[in-house]
Amino acid sequence: EPEVTQTPSHQVTQMGQEVILRCVPISNHLYFYWYRQILGQKVEFLVSFYNNEISEKSEIFDDQFSVERPDGSNFTLKIRSTKLEDSAMYFCASRPPGLPSNQPQHFGDGTRLSIL
């Protein structure tokens, strides 16, 4: 069964450094998402992306964050200048197109980001 894959599984970065988290969504999916989960807390929505542009974003997704689909397969989340509070699990998700538009999102297993 096709799945969403995320790399790396664990990323350790010094505070203030830039980090790029990578995701390969399921191949025929058109909607892409990033979520994060701080240890012991709820899964929180960050951003959704469709047709090469951001559809929705949360308050967490400030100017330090950006997303990109640089080619036909990858979907990336960049954090420009990391802070200690960015330490979390980051999950990528994707959803197929078509009708009904209530197709479920499918998640990857996440990247654990640790900021030192």
Add this chain to the structure above:
Amino acid sequence: DAKTTQPPSMDCAEGRAANLPCNHSTISGNEYVYWYRQIHSQGPQYIIHGLKNNETNEMASLIITEDRKSSTLILPHATLRDTAVYYCIVRVRGPPQISSGSARQLTFGSGTQLTVLP
């Protein structure tokens, strides 16, 4: 999207049916009920979803009450590998056409920690 209420934790004996309840008393007619689970350190896994009819797939059954104010996820024969946090999520049905407006995110609550006991 409507708010959901789930018990924080439940236990179930291995091999028995696990019945996980969810209240969504403010659900509106165009909102679907989705169930996901999260096994420790993994990403949320889609289980099942429905609008008003009961649904069944290879993983579980979803029973939605006639007034749609509550639902129950049933794992017919729970195994130790079913130990996880289970999330009930209500989400507005998107428009039929493909558009950016139908990208709607999921809002996760605290879920129910299901522990399957040997």
